[in-house]
Amino acid sequence: MAPIKPFSITTSLLMMIFIITTMTVISQTSSKQSNQSTLVFYLHDVANGPNATVAQIIGINGKVWSYHTWGTLFMVDDPITLTPDQYAVQVGRAQGTISVASLDGSNVIIVLSLVFNNVQYNGSTLEIQGASRQRENYRELTVVSGTGRFRFAKGYVVFETVSYEPTTTRAVIRLTVTLSQNNI
Numbered sequence: 001m002a003p004i005k006p007f008s009i010t011t012s013l014l015m016m017i018f019i020i021t022t023m024t025v026i027s028q029t030s031s032k033q034s035n036q037s038t039l040v041f042y043l044h045d046v047a048n049g050p051n052a053t054v055a056q057i058i059g060i061n062g063k064v065w066s067y068h069t070w071g072t073l074f075m076v077d078d079p080i081t082l083t084p085d086q087y088a089v090q091v092g093r094a095q096g097t098i099s100v101a102s103l104d105g106s107n108v109i110i111v112l113s114l115v116f117n118n119v120q121y122n123g124s125t126l127e128i129q130g131a132s133r134q135r136e137n138y139r140e141l142t143v144v145s146g147t148g149r150f151r152f153a154k155g156y157v158v159f160e161t162v163s164y165e166p167t168t169t170r171a172v173i174r175l176t177v178t179l180s181q182n183n184i
């Protein structure tokens with residue numbers, strides 16, 4: 001008897017926890033009004049000068065390393081803001097790599113973490129990955145996951161260049177993130 005009793009207590013406890021967990025999930029799902037949520041961010045990307053936020057780190061020997069040369073790899077650390085204004089308060093950084101993945105230079109593969117440091121999302125990240133057709137203004141990539149507030153995130157993100165200044169090489173890129181229902 002002695003070994004069976006603790007086992008059955010554990011079993012009932014597990015069952016109760018299972019039932020409570022299931023009820024919580026169901027009430028969360030049914031209380032949601034819409035199946036999607038949208039977040040908009042702006043990245044500030046500077047290619048040249050002392051305050052550059054994107055740089056070539058490696059490429060093919062004997063070739064000019066650029067966004068148009070297959071095999072060139074860039075490292076990025078762009079400030080993230082909630083408006084296109086470059087002086088707007090930063091809510092995080094977009095950190096990762098961009099690699100020129102198509103032989104004709106048309107596609108880059110982006111692997112990017114949005115690392116938030118504002119009060120609302122502090123410590124949380126959104127993970128972006130995918131092919132970017134860099135010669136088009138509308139570029140759709142996937143949101144593969146997230147951490148913290150964005151655990152189990154799933155969705156897609158649209159990149160659109162809203163401005164580019166050739167003299168300063170500053171580009172402002174709008175990210176429209178759409179996440180499926182149970183993510184936030």
Ligand SMILES: *[C@@H]1O[C@H](CO)[C@@H](O)[C@H](O)[C@H]1NC(C)=O
Pocket residue numbers: 033034035
């Ligand atoms: C949410 O998704 C369910 C199942 O796919 C669908 O039946 C429902 O119409 C959707 N609700 C909204 C508000 O889009």
Ligand SMILES: *[C@@H]1O[C@H](CO)[C@@H](O)[C@H](O)[C@H]1NC(C)=O
Pocket residue numbers: 049050051
């Ligand atoms: C680089 O950043 C520093 C500090 O924010 C600023 O004072 C300087 O003007 C910037 N330089 C350029 C070329 O943008």
Ligand SMILES: *[C@@H]1O[C@H](CO)[C@@H](O)[C@H](O)[C@H]1NC(C)=O
Pocket residue numbers: 117118119122123
């Ligand atoms: C974000 O979290 C870090 C580490 O916990 C903390 O040092 C920082 O003050 C927090 N920032 C904000 C804006 O809450």
